[in-house]
Amino acid sequence: QVQLVESGGGLVQAGGSLRLSCAASGRTFTNYAMGWFRQAPGKEREFVARISRSGGVTYYTDSVKGRFTISRDNARNTVYLQMNSLKPEDTAVYYCAADRGQVITTTAARYDYWGQGTQVTVSS
Secondary structure, eight states: OEEEEEEOOEEEETTOOEEEEEEEEESOGGGOEEEEEEEOTTSOOEEEEEEOSSSOOEEEOGGGTTTEEEEEETTTTEEEEEEOSOOGGGOEEEEEEEESOOSOOOOGGGOOEEOOOEEEEEEO
16 A cells, blocks of 8 residues: 655645645555646546656656656655646646556556645636
8 A cells, every 4th residue: 555645735826836745655655656637626637747666757748848847756755746837727636646557657547546635726
């Protein structure tokens, strides 16, 4: 089992920044690629970003490229999502997830463990 706890969400004006954190405990953190997803009201959960076990490979959905950066600190068992130039359409609950597999996937069902989510609200 891997336990994931997100933090760092909040209310920010459009154009602002937030940094989300996800602290992992349980199994060996470096055995998992990590991802961030988000879910807006009335919408399906969507992929945001993914980082490989070592942190050397990252992957983003097109709508956040150039604005969001995923990173991880394996010594601290933590993954981060730095979000800049935020837009109202970024408003959602953001979830981190852990994947035992090594193939890049944007499919939520392929991830093995999930956090409880943190709310991000961007006002216009």
